[in-house]
Amino acid sequence: xxxxxxxxxxxxxxxxxxxxxxxxxxxxxxxxxxxxxxxxxxxxxxxxxxxxxxxxxxxxxxxxxxxxxxxxxxxxxxxxxxxxxxxxxxxxxxxxxxxxxxxxxxxxxxxxxxxxxxxxxxxxxxxxxxxxxxxxxxxxxxxxxxxxxxxxxxxxxxxxxxxxxxxxxxxxxxxxxxxxxxxxxxxxxxxxxxxxxxxxxxxxxxxxxxxxxxxxxxxxxxxxxxxxxxxxxxxxxxxxxxxxxxxxxxxxxxxxxxxxxxxxxxxxxxxxxxxxxxxxxxxxxxxxxx
Numbered sequence: 042x043x044x045x046x047x048x049x050x051x052x053x054x055x056x057x058x059x060x061x062x063x064x065x066x067x068x069x070x071x072x073x074x075x076x077x078x079x080x081x082x083x084x085x086x087x088x089x090x091x092x093x094x095x096x097x098x099x100x101x102x103x104x105x106x107x108x109x110x111x112x113x114x115x116x117x118x119x120x121x122x123x124x125x126x127x128x129x130x131x132x133x134x135x136x137x138x139x140x141x142x143x144x145x146x147x148x149x150x151x152x153x154x155x156x157x158x159x160x161x162x163x164x165x166x167x168x169x170x171x172x173x174x175x176x177x178x179x180x181x182x183x184x185x186x187x188x189x190x191x192x193x194x195x196x197x198x199x200x201x202x203x204x205x206x207x208x209x210x211x212x213x214x215x216x217x218x219x220x221x222x223x224x225x226x227x228x229x230x231x232x233x234x235x236x237x238x239x240x241x242x243x244x245x246x247x248x249x250x251x252x253x254x255x256x257x258x259x260x261x262x263x264x265x266x267x268x269x270x271x272x273x274x275x276x277x278x279x280x281x282x283x284x285x286x287x288x289x290x291x292x293x294x295x296x297x298x299x300x301x302x303x304x305x306x307x308x309x310x311x312x313x314x315x316x317x318x319x320x321x322x323x324x325x326x327x328x329x330x331x
Contacts, residue, residue: 126232129296150176150288154214160189160324161202164302166304168198171188189327197320218293230291231284231285248273276313278313290317
């Protein structure tokens with residue numbers, strides 16, 4: 042076939058054929074490269090779909106019309122990680138104990154409440170009743186702290202911070218994550234740091250739950266039936282032990298705090314964290330004492 046003698050219709054068909062073959066070849070090459078790529082590269086790409094709805098007011102004899110425009114925005118996991126860290130940077134604190142021989146570093150903590158009194162949570166094994174604490178904020182400010190709640194049955198402790206006008210802006214409190222949304226394989230990040238902020242990323246590799254009986258519930262027949270629920274006791278991660286500090290927190294990719302490193306969690310394993318809801322129950326306990 043002499044290509045110079047092709048008709049216009051034949052040229053169009055030939056162009057379509059070449060385009061079709063090229064697109065198939067491109068697809069095959071792309072799939073092959075993705076299959077050979079390391080898991081880190083292909084891990085979690087979140088897609089956020091924003092919907093804009095425009096309503097048209099109907100006339101007397103017209104039905105309402107709804108026009109929906111969908112716009113897909115691809116968010117890279119790296120951007121989510123950096124944003125999540127940024128949301129919690131000013132909430133991480135370093136806790137010291139004043140002694141006769143000088144100041145002793147205890148571990149990390151996190152601002153968990155700003156309701157009337159600013160409160161930081163930390164590993165209960167780090168603090169003792171009667172001690173005088175100094176809490177260093179992310180901006181370098183040195184704040185005095187006193188023990189607010191130390192419960193024998195809780196792995197975390199609350200330290201009340203005393204601010205003055207010269208201390209500047211008081212940091213906000215964390216956003217608590219929903220433990221019911223935690224899933225195996227979900228990406229998480231730990232934040233801590235002895236002298237500077239330190240982060241490490243991993244995934245949730247295990248969720249330790251315990252079956253617990255709750256108060257009986259009444260039913261239609263008038264009898265009572267005890268309910269059994271699963272309570273999350275610890276979150277296992279793939280984060281290496283050298284990157285986890287006592288009192289360090291665990292966050293998800295949206296910046297919500299889901300766990301804290303305590304002596305109770307480390308008994309299970311160095312990469313375990315205590316669910317952050319333990320701290321919420323202590324805040325309720327502290328509020329009840331006022």
